[in-house]
Amino acid sequence: MIASKSPVNLDQLKDAFSLGEANVALEGFDPHQHPLYAKLKNQVLSGEMSASEMGDEIIAYAMRRQTNNAAA
Numbered sequence: 001m002i003a004s005k006s007p008v009n010l011d012q013l014k015d016a017f018s019l020g021e022a023n024v025a026l027e028g029f030d031p032h033q034h035p036l037y038a039k040l041k042n043q044v045l046s047g048e049m050s051a052s053e054m055g056d057e058i059i060a061y062a063m064r065r066q067t068n069n070a071a072a
Contacts, residue, residue, distance in 0.1 A: 013044060
């Protein structure tokens with residue numbers, strides 16, 4: 001993913017989250033049901049974490065989950 005160098009305002013972040021949530025809803029997923037998503041989203045909206053860092057956290061979580069499922 002290529003990060004933009006321009007600052008993103010809170011309204012743009014909220015719009016991006018809404019769009020992303022709508023996209024995954026089309027696939028039958030509800031990210032609101034997952035506590036990690038809610039935690040990371042709140043950290044991004046509060047400025048504690050960048051959207052890129054959130055993406056890294058979600059990828060790391062998915063990889064750990066895939067590894068754990070493969071070992072079971």
